[in-house]
Amino acid sequence: MVAQMQANAELNKIALLIQQNQWQAAEKMLQALLRKSPQHAVAHRLLGDCLLARQQWRPALEVYQRSLSLRMSAEALIGMGKAADMLRINEVAEKCYRTALAQLPKSAELKYRLGVLLGGSRDGAEEALQLLGAAIEQGFQPARAYLHISQLAERWLKNFDMAFNAASKALECDADNVDAMLRLADLYWRNNYIEEALQILNKALQVDGERADLYQMFSQSLLKKGEHAQCLQLLQRAVALAPNDAQTYSSYLFALNYIDSLPHAEWFEQHRQYNARLPQVARHPADSSPAHDPQHKLRIGFVSADLREHSVAHFFGPVLEHFNRDQFDIVCYYNHHKSDAYTEHFKQQASAWRDVLTLSDTQLAQQIRDDAIDVLVDLNNHSGGNRLPVFALRPAPVQVSWLGYPATTGMDAMDYILVDRYYAPDDSMAAFCSEKLAWLQSYRALQPPPEMDLPVSPLPMLERGHVTFGSFNSFVKISQDVLLLWAELLSQIDNARLVMIVHAAESLDYVRHFFAERGIAAERLTLFTKLRYEQFLKLHQQVDIALDTYPFTGMTTSINGLWMGVPMITQVGERMLSRSGLSLLAPLGLEDFVADSREAYLQKALYWSQQPQQLAQIRAGLRQRLQQSVLLDGKAFTNNLQDVLLSACCNKNVTHRTDNIRF
Template sequence: MAKKKAPKKTRHPLPNQQGLRLLPQICKEAEQALAAKDFIICTQKVQQAKRIAPKHKQVLLLEGRLYTETQDYAAGIKAYQTLLTLDDKNPRVYNNLAHLLNRNQAPEAAIECYYQALALDKTYRLAYKNALHVLRKLKRTEEIGRLLGQGLAALPDDIDLLKEYAKYLRDTQGVGASLDVFRRLLELRPDDAQIWNSLGVALDRNQQTEEAARAFQKAAELQPEYGLAHRNAGNTLAALSKREQAAAHYRLAIQYEPEYRRNYSNLLYQLQHLCAWDEIAELSVRVDQITQQALQEEDWSSIESPFSNITHCDDLALNQQVAQVKARLTKKAVAQYAPFDFSHRSFNTNQRLKIGYLSCDYHAHATAHLIASLFKNHDHQAFEIIGYSYGRADHSEYRQRIVAGCDDFVDLRPLNDRQAAERIYQDEVDILVDLKGFTKGSRLEICAQRPAPVQVTWLGFPGTSGADFFDYVITDRIVTPPEYQAYFNETFAYMPHTYQVNDQEQAITEPRPTRTDLGLPEDGFIFASFNQNYKIQPHILHIWLEILKVCPHSYLWLLRSNAVAEANILTYAERQGVAERLIFADRAAKPDHLARLGCADLVLDTELVNGHTTTSDALWAGVPVLAIEGQHFASRVSASLLQAMHLPELIVPDRQTYQTRAIALAQDPQGELAQLRQRLAEQRLSAPLFNTLLFAQDLERLYRQMWHTWCEKS
């Protein structure tokens, strides 16, 4: 029987000499086609090259690059894997293969290839960059730290690695930990505007606002057309109340960053503080147009801040739409975090409730002035009170009283938003009360993660949060009548008298100053308004000046804020012929301010945004306040406070009545006005407005109702 012949082994044909001579030119033409994105020609040339030398390193590398460009990831992976059988010491091949593995939904395998590349070349910058990108996607934080340590050991002055290290420290140890890295970057590149800007961002988040402003201004100086640096400089200078400088930077941001349309509303708010009414008139129309257009286009980055919106717009529906946009962006910022689970906790309606109050204003601030004695007035047998602070510690009397009134007080400043939320969750807070809303320095990203079963917004922001992560807003029936519910995302939790807490222990300096001490005329009638300048609209100033004209020997006493605003107010008054009857007072410590307020005869409130703490201050000092009841929350606050003070006669429905009433009171100071002052003096400690213990008890009843509802649902 004849033996069967053994099958021939498949052999790759050896490249012929003529083909080898042509190979460099073919590869060159393939490279040119690839660079020109002519993938058809490139494919033809690569296939031609493979027929000549199917296992040639340059040919396989070209094939891998071609398939990377055409997004044929599986074919590209095969080409690079074949190449590695010929040369497993080439870090570039491992990096390219890792890139395709990651694109082909194999990030774990990709990481191993990046590590192989870096094992072969510890200074391979691109491999570090790519590996860090994948590790972030995999949320392997510890590995990111180790890899950055390895990279900086090999490349201690690498700009990109240092930037990544700063981000890593910010995310894992807090913003403060990254500052030294940014300073090291500036030693290497002192004229890099982007690094100065990044340092400014870190300083700002670390609540080093003055240093942040200087960093942003340096970035703008180095690169005058750097719109983002001008915007950031404007933001921090505004926070420092340097309004004129802030406005200048916002104007430049508008010029160099026209696509970021929120700069217009940022500028508008600064102009309100400067009382620059001529410029405001034109700009406010532009801001309204941008807001409406951005809402239609869903261009969320162009929509003004909710706080800015309520200062010039009392359209409840529009206020809500603007707030809802900001709430959505806030949720998006923390969407990567897993939700908190409360299923392991036991709930009952009668348990001692743990209430967390979250704010950055536990210092000499208007919020602290209002809330300082609330915490000690809580029933600590039935409620455990925890203060969560992410603001500066100024060691003021207000902070000391707040800390002393809490069962526990936690400084969240070193923690990022996730860590802060985790701390609140681990503390098993039952009801979390945010005291900031959309006001300066707020960290609503903490609340957006829902670290507590019941979440409430209160006191700081006079309007809706627009958010689904707050269940309730603590309010009253004057600032938000029941028919306003449709314009609020939160359920109304009504206080029986007023939503605003007040401190019945506020000190007033004794002996009180005389008018002569304050530079006020002894025998004149003193109208006063100590509201911030941004609340003064030209029509309300016009009414004040008309009142002065009708009432001889009357004066208008205002708060001095900035030189530009004062000059603009005086210029307006000069046109009316009464500039000499305006008197400006410097800021003063709170007890001194309350003492001097008593020298006023009648406080005239602003309209679109009322006095809030300012109105309470006047009433506590014994001075009646005349107020218009407006259309939205911010313009109805004084009406709420006056009602809780049992002084409804001082609430008027419109501007004409406001002017007529002010004149009537001033023309008969010994008549009705004297009676109002007497009633105010008699009722100051008994009326609900300054009864902090009564307020705490009413508030606790609300908390119990909220908790009962939660337990029923759960």
């Protein structure tokens, strides 16, 4: 009895320390108490609270487990659920919250926490909606609850009206809620209401001008309008505010792709600085392991956020279709919530499939280790949804960058970058890559979807009597420098026309005004916003010659044009990213459409605008030429890719990889 009274007296002192947020002092007293009374359930639970407050998630989880083994309590269940939630052990967190809610059915906090947890998956979305709604009715965290409703409505329910309404209600609950403003801006941006996004972002910055994510969202909005220089300035501000955040710096590096102002060496140095923002681990943990046993399958992992209706899917499809299942296992790590026909098809073709969006970097790295991956391939580079920080944790013996876009990651932990002879004609490109070069015979092979089966039309200029240029690349690739080049081209050909696709309605006026200021009448421009894929393909029937962008040249869009009989004028530069046009045209024998300078670009566009008969001949035979080329030979490409990856794996025991891989 005396011991119990002493313990209770100590607990009262500890409770006071906890009320005063003196967590370490309370923790010290609790540990002393538990040495005397190791079976004290309440003391274990309070120790868990202290550890939780100090963000010691794993120790907190273990202490709560000990408390619950001594005595069941809702408080310990809630604490354990929170710790498991932070560790992303979702099954444990859900069980704890549900058990606690059964004991406390009126708890708004538990409804909120369980709703947030369930809202992280498609299967739990409907129940999450009900739980979050109940929490709102009870007045618990209404702004945050509405934001979670907005996110699950967009992500899982595909209900954009609900997403907009919920985000708006969150802002009604708290007029200065920057998270709500950012959420609304993101929804406006995704639906190409750029001016609305910019207006609300300006208001958010007035409330809090020190948030990196606001500047990042602002820059993405300006990029869709074609205001590249200001976009870069805002991203530099975001990096300054979050200097150690790898994803913010990734966004900055991705934006550099659209700007040609940096010398190649400085551009590369900016990429190398990314490496300093990543965890540093041993470069080759598997150096001393045995070489790959040819009697066992090579396990290749592909990490991507784009295994869906996306340009990457068209090039990744042939790999899954043609890889040798007797020699290779393919494991896909998919980092996106969207699932469509492409996704489902890839799931069926892969040896194994992992949905990894909700996994932390550490958890994903462990999953890859558990899957015993021999070669891990990144398909994103620094584009949105990338998981490059996972590669820094070295989950696989050999790590490779390919396909997202042709440029260095800047990472020590990335061993190879896949190229072809057009992206890297010789070893000199290695000076601008942190990775070693591994040459493919072709950088990619397209798998044409069924909807590409549209006829090639006759050359429009034969009937119309004037040339029509076209640009269907993403509008974010079209800087003011590119527009100036095209305006100059139209000014030199009096009756020439230009067909373009832009992102947002605001961009229509922007483009018309830009050309009007340079003497190009609006009737010479035909502008579209986003089109369905079939409409986009049919639009090529109006175009004689495509105009490629620079320095971020087109890839998928350009192949679509070639399929429809439309060659493009392209400019090559120092960076690999500006050589995609060359890598597509050269295998088709169309090097005469490739320029090495701005002036040559204009000259070639002028020349080909005066060659209707030759253009008509090229147009008529271009699809067949493409079908017979390496660009559409998925089987040959996959065989070559397998050989290159196998060679990389066989070299994994080399302590310092100094040799590039050639075949």
